[in-house]
């Protein structure tokens with residue numbers, strides 16, 4: 001196993017781990033909202049936290065899922081023209097796209113770290129219900145998610161570069177046809 | 181041409197209102213442009229267009245927008261004085277009193293200080309209008325509300341909770357369906373004119389004035405300090421004058437609409453909560469004043485101003 | 499900070515985005531990169547913040563919570579074998595009618611549409627189950643391929659619909675109202691498809707031959723086969739009843755639906771760790787895909803609007819002094835054109851914030867316009883070269899069906915969708931009757 005293959009296997013494994021951990025939030029949302037409906041109709045006492053907690057779970061799920069989706073190449077792309085290109089040209093396009101992507105995401109990462117830090121610093125809380133939860137936990141999921149996404153982007157960038165230079169390597173993604 | 185552009189200050193101004201203030205906003209742009217000989221241009225954005233209303237302070241501080249027209253109670257989690265600025269239940273009974281508290285009794289100075297700490301400059305103060313309860317069933321007492329689920333936010337929600345009235349948060353655009361289908365039985369969202377805009381009268385027939393606070397909220401305009409510094413003194417003066425007029429226009433539009441609708445009496449079955457009930461609610465609101473005062477030294481000073489004012493008006497004794 | 503006129507801004511933003519997409523960039527990447535570049539060059543560093551505020555406001559939205567849960571619900575149902583049973587049922591009930599399996603397929607599609615929020619579920623599962631079964635019985639391959647793809651696209655119009663939820667989020671419409679508005683047009687379209695299949699098979703029975711004698715079933719067998727519709731029927735009624743009857747908000751109803759789907763799977767003995775894990779992971783993947791597009795597209799359109807370029811469309815309409823109906827038709831034509839190249843969510847995010855204020859100012863009903871938009875997006879799923887249902891079909895269809903077959907098979911149904919669209923434009927009450935009645 002070459003170093004490249006080893007690295008890719010590690011990075012893909014990391015994104016899979018993030019995805020698996022994140023996927024539990026789906027059950028979390030269902031649980032919270034079902035409890036809310038029960039509390040309202042069976043106990044006649046709606047919670048003050050149900051909707052907001054479910055929204056926070058949803059927000060975390062959405063943003064954290066990004067790297068897992070990329071690892072499984074599920075981010076929608078239109079390959080109308082791309083697939084007509086020769087192999088090396090495709091690799092070249094990927095190099096450009098992922099390099100620019102890493103740049104943009106790096107800016108996003110920096111901004112989101114400041115965003116979460118400011119929220120923590122001033123002890124910001126939400127005012128949409130009388131629950132008034134602290135907002136730094138949900139805001140912190142953004143830099144975490146963007147950080148994982150950058151790491152997976154680097155792996156995609158490496159894949160594109162080695163393809164561009166015609167380096168032979170085993171891509172772990174090819175032999176494990178997804179993991180389910 | 182380039183020469184004109186170079187001297188022109190272009191200001192991105194965001195409001196929390198939707199299309200309803202379009203005309204007032206375009207009047208503002210016209211007046212500012214004319215008074216400044218075209219050296220200030222305002223580009224106006226409706227609620228939700230660029231930034232969510234509760235993110236205005238952050239967006240203005242960072243300069244992604246230059247001016248924001250918002251309400252303090254949208255962001256007490258960011259600017260601690262926000263709830264008091266927005267309007268505590270029982271704080272004032274008419275717009276003259278509210279204006280006096282802000283302008284002459286020192287509240288606006290405290291508020292401006294709080295905004296300055298967050299990196300924005302307060303340049304305008306506006307006042308809302310009626311803030312009442314719409315319900316699907318008539319409400320004559322607090323007891324009538326006990327079996328209802330009410331959409332309310334902030335301090336009103338806290339007061340209602342003190343009477344064991346369940347509250348929920350529903351976004352404005354979902355109010356119509358939520359009321360028509362019974363997900364909620366009532367809402368405190370604005371005055372008759374706002375309810376008319378959302379066509380709430382089709383699904384909830386009763387409007388109750390709770391007599392807790394009028395105007396029900398205050399509005400403000402904040403600006404990015406760098407933008408402000410980069411304008412000449414004359415430009416600054418033109419801007420503040422016209423912003424004041426704009427805020428007054430919004431207030432007058434709300435007041436005229438509400439008075440007209442209440443006078444016509446057709447939109448809703450209008451009623452007022454009995455004095456005794458309003459008094460009970462105002463009393464229940466006092467602990468909120470206390471809670472707010474405990475949040476910071478500045479908040480304590482602000483609440484002190486409100487208490488002194490209420491004593492002077494004879495609304496509270498001790 | 500550069501001051502460019504709206505036309506130049508529009509050209510720079512859209513052309514750079516299209517170049518990136520042509521280079522095979524994922525849509526979310528194309529939107530983010532082109533948006534960030536434009537924001538920095540034309541807005542200054544303050545513009546970069548909009549990416550963050552777009553992310554946070556998309557994450558902090560209770561309406562969108564329904565999105566992953568309706569996806570979850572659809573996946574559980576697909577995995578628990580309900581589609582197989584439903585197709586077996588229509589085979590018993592309608593196999594003897596020329597084209598009967600085609601008609602039945604559309605019925606099953608409509609039923610799946612009422613359970614799933616996205617349109618992939620029906621296309622993929624019927625592509626696997628119904629397509630080979632119909633080919634084996636001598637059905638015309640282009641007729642059945644098109645039927646399944648068009649039927650699958652009904653998932654948007656027949657509630658629940660993920661696309662409608664996002665539309666409501668952007669246009670500040672009510673989800674419940676949109677769901678109610680989509681139902682009748684959705685059923686109307688299903689009716690049009692069924693009529694089309696029956697007419698073509700009546701004219702040329704070779705396209706959809708009746709089942710042979712030995713595949714005849716007794717009335718009793720037919721009646722028993724109906725049992726398969728009970729569980730999904732109850733679930734659909736419960737979820738829609740929760741929303742339209744006002745028992746719960748749409749987001750809560752989606753949780754009820756997801757839990758109900760798991761209950762059905764459990765009753766059928768299919769609920770196990772493998773199924774749950776598959777559903778959780780697939781939901782995560784699809785949510786990641788949809789929400790990152792949403793974030794990037796909200797950001798892109800904010801930059802575009804913030805540069806003042808949004809007025810270009812309003813100005814164009816004023817300059818050409820188009821009549822109100824011409825404006826609507828121009829908008830629909832733009833949906834159709836964009837639909838050939840772009841993803842439905844991208845079209846939604848780019849056009850709706852610009853169009854809806856104009857539609858409102860012209861005095862049209864925005865709920866009606868929402869239905870027109872959703873209908874147009876059904877076509878976008880079928881129009882080559884970029885159409886999801888074409889891709890889904892290609893991924894499950896047998897080798898004998900080429901990509902050219904798939905493209906051709908879609909065309910008559912696109913024509914039928916345009917017909918449906920024209921009917922709704924001419925008679926808005928088809929869409930507005932039910933919401934008017936309910937709310």
Ligand code: NA
Pocket residue numbers: 610611612613614615616652653654655656657658659
């Ligand atoms: Na659907």
Ligand code: NA
Pocket residue numbers: 837838839840877878879880881882883884885886
């Ligand atoms: Na298409």
